[in-house]
Amino acid sequence: MVVSTQPDQSGKGAQQVIEVEEIAVRFCGDSGDGMQLAGTQMTNTSAVFGNDVSTFPDYPSEIRAPLGTLAGVSGFQLNFGSHRLRTPGDQVNALIAMNPAALRANVADLEHGGVLIVNSDAFTQTNLDKAGYTENPLDGDGLNAFKLYKVPVDTLNAEACAGSGLSGRAVARCKNFFALGLSYWLYGRPMDPTLNWIEGKFGTKPAVADTNAKALKAGYYYGETAEIFTHRYVVAPAKIAPGKYRKVSGNEATALGLIAAARLAKKTLFYGTYPITPASDILHDLSRHKNYDVRTFQAEDEIAAMTSVVGAAFAGAFAATGTSGPGLALKSEAIGLAVMTELPMVIVNVQRGGPSTGMPTKTEQSDLLQSLCGRHGEAPLCILAAATPADCFAMSIEAFRIAVEFMTPVILLTDGYLANGAEPWRIPDVASLPKFDIKHPTTGDDFKPYLRNEKLARQWVLPGTKGLEHRVGGLEKRDVTGEVCYEPENHHRMVELRQQKIAGIADTLPPLEVLGDESGKLLVVGWGSTYGAITTAVERCRKKGLPVSSVHLRYIDPLQKELGGILERYEQVLVPEMNRGQLVSVLRNHFLRDVTGFYKVQGKPFLIKEIEAKIEEMLNGKES
Amino acid sequence: MVVSTQPDQSGKGAQQVIEVEEIAVRFCGDSGDGMQLAGTQMTNTSAVFGNDVSTFPDYPSEIRAPLGTLAGVSGFQLNFGSHRLRTPGDQVNALIAMNPAALRANVADLEHGGVLIVNSDAFTQTNLDKAGYTENPLDGDGLNAFKLYKVPVDTLNAEACAGSGLSGRAVARCKNFFALGLSYWLYGRPMDPTLNWIEGKFGTKPAVADTNAKALKAGYYYGETAEIFTHRYVVAPAKIAPGKYRKVSGNEATALGLIAAARLAKKTLFYGTYPITPASDILHDLSRHKNYDVRTFQAEDEIAAMTSVVGAAFAGAFAATGTSGPGLALKSEAIGLAVMTELPMVIVNVQRGGPSTGMPTKTEQSDLLQSLCGRHGEAPLCILAAATPADCFAMSIEAFRIAVEFMTPVILLTDGYLANGAEPWRIPDVASLPKFDIKHPTTGDDFKPYLRNEKLARQWVLPGTKGLEHRVGGLEKRDVTGEVCYEPENHHRMVELRQQKIAGIADTLPPLEVLGDESGKLLVVGWGSTYGAITTAVERCRKKGLPVSSVHLRYIDPLQKELGGILERYEQVLVPEMNRGQLVSVLRNHFLRDVTGFYKVQGKPFLIKEIEAKIEEMLNGKES
Amino acid sequence: MTTDAAQAKLTPRDFASTQDVRWCPGCGDYSILAQTKKVLANVGIPREKVVFVSGIGCSSRFPYYVSTYGFHGVHGRALSTATGIRVSRPDLSVWVTTGDGDALSIGGNHLIHAIRRNVDINVLLFNNRIYGLTKGQYSPTSPPGKRTKSTPQGVIDFPLHPLSVAIGAEATFVARAVDVNVKHLAHVLERAARHKGTSFVEIYQNCAIFNEGAFEYATGKDTKEDTTLYLEHNHPLIFGKHRNKGIRLAGMDPEVVTLEGDVAEDDLLFHDETQAEPSLAYLLSRMHYPEFPEPMGVFRCVERPTYEDLLMEQINGAVEKQGEGDLKDLFEAGDTWVVE
């Protein structure tokens, strides 16, 4: 990974400059220490600098655990590089730990020989006790495996900001900027973007702005002047498609996509939901965009949310809801009603660790089968899965495209990793986005609510349309007329029709593309948020000359038509999933094809190297 | 099917007596005409007479539709025979229709050349109009295909009961007994059982008892004396295992099984539920057995019902709930909690026509996949399916056996056809029933809530036990200790353990038996209520020398271990289901075995002949 | 919602659908249907602007029998479904027909939340004190001791009183009527239709099959005057065959008094449906047979902004402040950077 090393030109420091392709830095400290902010700043600076970036925050699962305790540690990981990045990085190259608890909770992820910067001032007896250290890890040689730098951040920051006129506590609150400045120096990042941000943010409070800026610079120059640092690292800009970019998390991108779809169709967006981690941020985002005619409805529970969405769809709005596993379970019955009434709507399910309340703040992919089968009776619908944070935008629009084109509910699966992870998003030209032209019938001459078009979709009538008054509901419908009907043959036919309609969606899907050779020894099949790790692992293996290819599924039901043929062209198929083989069972059932499942159900995404190792193991014939 | 024919000895009538192996009779009339009672009486009489019997009622889906209308027609079908019967019969051999609507709604099911007895008095213009007949079907030759007997039942019944002292309306209410008497004569049934029943029932009201008896006899002697009948039919007693019998419907048998299980374990039975067709009768039955310490709780909804059951299980009761598809959907989240807390309970799901409200009074098998996958996260549990009405008894006990032995929720699938269908049940000797000896831990020395035994089951602690105080809940648990735990490896392990526990149930299941040859050309695989039709069809085909065998699954998850091996020993596999291939997908996924699905989603059970035809078609190589 | 649209006046018959009505002979639902059609014609809302929403139950079959738009949802969720309709289409007149099980058992939570949000929906609760469609189990309004299919030894659950529950959630319009008193029923339904906000109407409805005569006391020719009391705004609470009985306040408790001797009308409790505080309405909702005559009519009718009006205020306010949302602005909000 090291590209070249040469003595430093810039500062007076005698440090060696090492050029590397990518770096993963993690800031960690108390929830109150502003680590998320520091991480975000370094992300933006690196992006502006021209690197590709990928980030993942790690909040404590307690709201505010006591200061200095393990439960209270908050972290932010940033991966920036001179080439395409698809994950926040397997291993941390540099860890900035603001107190003992932060060190203890995170040091395991730091690479051997990695940079470890600690705020030595925070290693007091009380803090050590709170973190559960019996002795100070900074003494002794427990940390010899790392490049350890003990920096008295509190003291240095206080000195630098002396005479700011701010209170001691206010000054202390700037220490994250000191740490940030230090990392900027260490990785040759320009300070201007952050200085400008400080200006913009605290412009009205000059003292605060000034002090934060002082802290940032102090950290930077400390790196330059203090003789303790033996190396610096630089990461060249990446070759990135030109355009205007912003950073989006999966939840932000989902909200953007939902709004965009509704606007493109000139429709009201009705979002009925009940808060649940990790989906709530979609509600928060949407509720801030009322001028886009976004009507958010925080219902009393998920059942009310789902039925309100069904009502809104009947009323003619672009209707959507967002939830996570337990909420999706509660929505099951109402989703069945949506299937029977054949109304268009989007159900975003941000998966988290189950079963039951499980591990609410952790990620998982274990709601695939619930999405597919979690309704009574034969109740088919369409299921999509976003592959990256930014992809949530495209897939939200695609979900509405299918919903209105086929008059069906669509479930869009994302997960906690996508929801909170962030990556650069190339801002699309609005004109380049899909067109929606929705035709509501307006004339009444013998209108038939369940008359279907060539796609088997029925018409979407707006209540208020004179002459088209009609009634729909959950009872079985007579074909074409939509009246209540218990006739045996009619039921059989309607069950088939509902299935055929969903199957027909496949005709409108983009072709499924293979990464690598069109046939060969091993194909890796992934779906949803494992895209980054799988794709990077396959690319690395192919660089090593291994005969491996991959396809990634963003359409779960129906599957893209190419899949069956593709599977046949490989000797082995590997399916990594953050569950116990849910896609595996779908593939086995559809294609009667034996595939090798590779499961990780730990509330954490796959590491690239885990998949690399599995690929090598299979190609070395240890498996199958 | 005709066994022999000879001139009648008994009465003066010159009728031919035809001996047959089985007869399907259907009584039909207005909801108020007492058709269910007539059918039940003939069923009991035939059973006591020594025939095997199978019955199915056909209630109108409206509560009380207007008199004389099609919507108000109520029917009862009885199949009795001199050999083992497993269904109410494919086709009706004799139809007793009390009015035009009843004739119109049922005549299509009458076999060509079948006996058709109509109450000619009821064929008035108003009734014909209500039934939608433009002209009287009794005139003209529209019914020539049948042995039509026009009997002025109202008149004859009135004459016979003249001077009873009862009101005209009361007398009219006896006409079902007149019709019953006539059928008794036609099929050589003894009148005593019904006469005794009348005595017992109306003993206190001699006039009523007397009049009903008169009507019955009048009908009987009318058959004998009226010259109009050309044939009589007799059905010899069947060879039936000796013992004491009673008739049970599936819902009755389920209630009996739940009570029996709890009694055998000396436990309170807590049944928390919310009424829903066709499951409500289980609640009605159980609520009448309070002296068995049955505590029924009619909750405000299914979620309350399910969580109350989880609470009752935690409290140490034998806890069960009953519902149908829409209710099971609502229970999804709470069932996930039961999986996580590993508590024993039984969830009876009486399947009906879906999706959504669907066809609530009709039968279907379309909740298999919801039972299997209808929960978020990896939430495995045990799924059973009863094969016949009486089997609901055995499977309810088996469900509790597994629930307490493995500390898991168990879903027992039945359906509307089993629930309302009835068959003779050989009353078991209580001593022969399974034993339950449940050991609740009593000592506290370092008790671990999630410590598992060799079956991977944790212990069932009774709150109130000193020293064993502990807390459980829906968050992920630390292995063994059961504390809340978010550690990655622990979660992975617990997800595996929960799966292995359910898989381990297979070791305790009875072997799966094949009907027919152990290998060959064709295997028919069924599950649940299709048992009767499949088994009879396969037996008939084998009688014809066709190389077909069958296995019937009463265990859906886990599957019995023999199944995989069995499937391999046949060239083709046929899977008839009242859905769109839910078991098919389970088999394909488990065994990567191509099977032929045969689907009927009409709210009605398979006919024997439909399956026979399909078997012949496959063996004639039209398929596969 | 109240639109006296100036258009060819519709007749009750115009609101009949083509479906033939499938309730039992003698069911109280027939009369409610008839009066509702009459009121729809009176209020003069165009047919296409009306949506009837229901859950599951005999009462919930209602939407099939009116020629407006209709949505027959799942059990207990009519109010949340209706809320979704109203919030996305405030131009529609939304009606909910529901049962005592649908609205108070499985749907209780949605009822109180719709009420507290004051979504402009007309809620007609057909209270027959039984589960009709599922053939006779007790409901949350069945009286203690009642023997039903699921309570062979009698109900042991203390009932919910629909109006008390609605007032507990601070409903802005609360009323009661009985199926057979058609004139009064029509009057109450029209009041409900004209109220802006959630109008909650409990209708005593006879289930001829599973609870025949449950309201005999309130409808019987010679009992009804003594067992019911028809509320009139600003009038004293007077009832009885001879209109000589009244309700007087004793501290916080109502008492029945006879209008004679020193008891004059002015001593009686006067009804004020517009009283800001719902305490009076609550007290009236507590008057039950046989201790008291049961009040009929409008208990409470006050103004409060509807949820959807407040939402549209925020939406229009946002548009005024920030202008019609433009996608380009949306996408480019926050930190952006350009890669050449």
Added chain:
Amino acid sequence: MTTDAAQAKLTPRDFASTQDVRWCPGCGDYSILAQTKKVLANVGIPREKVVFVSGIGCSSRFPYYVSTYGFHGVHGRALSTATGIRVSRPDLSVWVTTGDGDALSIGGNHLIHAIRRNVDINVLLFNNRIYGLTKGQYSPTSPPGKRTKSTPQGVIDFPLHPLSVAIGAEATFVARAVDVNVKHLAHVLERAARHKGTSFVEIYQNCAIFNEGAFEYATGKDTKEDTTLYLEHNHPLIFGKHRNKGIRLAGMDPEVVTLEGDVAEDDLLFHDETQAEPSLAYLLSRMHYPEFPEPMGVFRCVERPTYEDLLMEQINGAVEKQGEGDLKDLFEAGDTWVVE
């Protein structure tokens, strides 16, 4: 449930679990936990006889922190879970800790149904007027206009008032306390513990992170005497720093009066927690800051048979009449026949 078991008296410390408590610094839940442990010790129920049941929320973490039996269920279903426990084990003392979202949003229906059945459960509703665990969305008790994560322009839903809802469902025990007034809180909790039937206690609880100061008015040193009113059975409603203000009835409406001139204590409204009719309790539940001081203490405490007692009556009655159920009889009931 009330068992003063004659046994080695337990101390509050005995009711502490080994888990370290994980609420935010300054969270009101700490004080509720402390007082509850104290009350458990006072009431003297053996630890193993106590079960704490909860849903999901910060407040619902409570069961992990007490050394009794505990069940941490799913969101909103604590009361139905607890009902299952009580009905199958009437020997246990069942407590529910829940939040304003858990009990009134997703769980509202189970709350009113448990209350109307009068299942003997002690319900502690931690009302912080916010969703704490999910980081700050508004709840059904958040005041209109409040800006929260999900209402950047302010809440437009009219709030539910927990006590009004409970009284709408005719609760037999209704009380209110505030986290920081620990003596009074302990007193109210003990009253709840000793009441037979559903005891519903609303506790004003400060969420230090997402709703800091929501109850400042009711807890602030120099405001609380004027903004709260502590109820005493059979005593007049008096409050104020100088105990010189009181509540008087004007018709059906309460009014604040000053005790001076011709206004004497006897003119004030007297509290009667045992009043059969809940109208007074309802009226008190309607007194809100700033118009009125908010009543604290026991609003209502009346006797009514519990659901489980009535059920056990039917069960024991059945056993007396038909004898302990015997399986043979069960199987052979109805028509049977013998095949030789």
